[in-house]
Amino acid sequence: MEDETMSNTSEKIAENVLLLAVARLSMALSLPALGFVAYLLNLNLEQKFQAQENKIVAQKESSDRQANLTTARVETVERVAQSAIDQAGKVNERLISVETKQTQESAASERFQAATLTRLDRLQDSIVGQSNAISALTATLQADQDRNRPPPP
Incomplete structure (x- = not known):
């Protein structure tokens, strides 16, 4: 019986x-793991931002090329008679369309970036909350173990 009690105490x-x-x-690994998850999410966001930036740059280059083309056309049209004036009006409409599109894309990009940053802030708040919950759970388990431990003889 004494061996069994001693063995049972040793097991506990x-x-x-x-x-x-x-x-x-x-507890020791939770913060590095959460940091790693945040790092991976940050890399993902950076890739998305880079892709968006590449699209904006391509659109800007396209817009610049279109603007240069339009300028050349306007100079040519100014040398011609009444038909040149009609052509200049069409080019002006195209330029306005390109500028409108560029403005809309820029606004959409800003909204996307703001929404992404908001989501990232929420994720960080969630990570902190989860870390606090893990700490509280660990403390509760430790207190429960201390409470259930039999008093020393």
């Missing part, structure tokens, strides 16, 4: 030590 101590080691290991 071993289980408590193992649980404590697992709890501390999970």
